[in-house]
Amino acid sequence: MTISVDTTTRHSAVLGLGLYRASRVVPNSEVIEGIDSSDEWIQQRSGIIERRFALPEETVVVMSVGAAREALADAGIEAGQVDCVIVATVSHMLQTPSAATAIAHELGSTAAAFDISAACAGFCHGMALASDMVRAGTAKYVLVIGVERLSDITSASDRGTAFIFSDGAGAAIVGESDEQGIGPVVWGSDGEQYDAIRQTEDWRDVVAAGSTEMPHLVMKGAEVFRWAAFAMAKVAMETLDRSGITVDDLDVFVPHQANMRITDAMARSMKLPEHVTIARDIAHQGNSSAASVPLALRQLVLDGEAKSGDIALLIAFGAGLTYAAQVIRVP
Amino acid sequence: MASTEEIRADLAEIVNEVTGIDADDVQLDKSFTDDLDVDSLSMVEVVVAAEEKFDVRIPDDAVKGLKTVGDAVSYIEKAQAAV
Numbered sequence: 001m002t003i004s005v006d007t008t009t010r011h012s013a014v015l016g017l018g019l020y021r022a023s024r025v026v027p028n029s030e031v032i033e034g035i036d037s038s039d040e041w042i043q044q045r046s047g048i049i050e051r052r053f054a055l056p057e058e059t060v061v062v063m064s065v066g067a068a069r070e071a072l073a074d075a076g077i078e079a080g081q082v083d084c085v086i087v088a089t090v091s092h093m094l095q096t097p098s099a100a101t102a103i104a105h106e107l108g109s110t111a112a113a114f115d116i117s118a119a120c121a122g123f124c125h126g127m128a129l130a131s132d133m134v135r136a137g138t139a140k141y142v143l144v145i146g147v148e149r150l151s152d153i154t155s156a157s158d159r160g161t162a163f164i165f166s167d168g169a170g171a172a173i174v175g176e177s178d179e180q181g182i183g184p185v186v187w188g189s190d191g192e193q194y195d196a197i198r199q200t201e202d203w204r205d206v207v208a209a210g211s212t213e214m215p216h217l218v219m220k221g222a223e224v225f226r227w228a229a230f231a232m233a234k235v236a237m238e239t240l241d242r243s244g245i246t247v248d249d250l251d252v253f254v255p256h257q258a259n260m261r262i263t264d265a266m267a268r269s270m271k272l273p274e275h276v277t278i279a280r281d282i283a284h285q286g287n288s289s290a291a292s293v294p295l296a297l298r299q300l301v302l303d304g305e306a307k308s309g310d311i312a313l314l315i316a317f318g319a320g321l322t323y324a325a326q327v328i329r330v331p
Numbered sequence: 332m333a334s335t336e337e338i339r340a341d342l343a344e345i346v347n348e349v350t351g352i353d354a355d356d357v358q359l360d361k362s363f364t365d366d367l368d369v370d371s372l373s374m375v376e377v378v379v380a381a382e383e384k385f386d387v388r389i390p391d392d393a394v395k396g397l398k399t400v401g402d403a404v405s406y407i408e409k410a411q412a413a414v
Contacts (some may be wrong), residue, residue, distance in 0.1 A: 226375045259370050
């Protein structure tokens with residue numbers, strides 16, 4: 001008795017993109033109070049001019065649905081055609097059920113739906129899963145969403161993070177294509193730095209201590225900067241190599257929008273040529289963790305800075321520590 | 332073994348590449364933060380470049396103790412001698 005399986009391998013590609021920016025524009029002047037800082041200091045340290053915070057009604061599900069609808073329209077498919085919904089997030093504040101089933105339902109889909117937790121690297125992890133699903137025939141169309149409401153878990157008085165984090169959602173439709181449009185993923189983790197970026201405490205300890213304050217995110221800035229700017233530049237180069245691409249072939253570089261200084265250091269370390277468009281979405285969005293890569297990529301397309309057919313390198317890295325990167329063809 | 336002046340000159344070149352500060356200003360008695368205005372993120376970049384250039388390891392905990400250019404040069408000298 002053998003188990004029957006389809007052994008055909010297909011090509012996968014990104015077919016559409018969508019974004020949802022949280023509505024409230026929060027300038028540096030609003031966040032400096034809690035951290036005894038200045039607009040100049042924040043811009044110099046991070047490149048952030050302003051960030052987006054969600055209104056109360058802009059939940060993780062609402063923002064995701066907004067980004068997903070735009071991605072579906074961009075790909076020219078209906079929600080009913082989607083076979084799987086993957087949602088990367090760390091700020092859906094329910095342990096269970098997942099955000100993904102609510103998002104699928106809101107879109108009018110009964111597809112397989114689940115959340116993944118790989119922090120800021122979540123979207124690129126989701127893209128890897130989606131690409132392999134399409135190649136194996138497990139799904140014809142996969143909706144991948146990166147979404148965060150980090151303002152819920154950011155302390156306004158934490159000097160290392162209060163000016164960095166933000167809210168928003170980005171989405172991509174991955175589906176079958178005549179030629180391969182998504183390269184092999186290069187991914188991994190470094191659990192030795194488990195506490196480099198983390199939630200301050202376990203929820204149970206919060207309750208046991210009788211605290212009325214939510215736990216929040218904290219980060220070891222210098223350690224994370226060293227890892228992100230240098231170790232990740234090496235991962236980026238390996239990712240290009242695995243796809244048979246050189247920096248000269250590259251059109252667009254979309255690193256996780258963690259900090260403009262990390263992006264600059266990575267670009268220097270990778271010796272990216274002048275012609276490569278570098279995503280700098282962080283200036284007006286802030287760091288939206290899992291949402292940052294699709295938000296930045298979609299904005300480059302909307303602004304005409306990334307064109308259909310361009311070769312783009314996506315790389316995301318974050319708490320865990322985790323990282324994932326792949327080369328894609330811009331839809 | 333490189334002389335103190337050679338290490339200082341190479342380090343000055345790295346500081347210049349990372350921050351644009353004139354290499355001649357990077358003298359042993361200068362404080363990275365107070366005199367040269369090198370912030371903690373630029374300091375990480377300088378340290379990583381120095382690790383490659385001088386083939387030494389400068390962990391984050393040690394970086395916090397490197398207040399002046401002279402501190403960094405002597406740390407590199409000691410680290411090289413220990414190899």
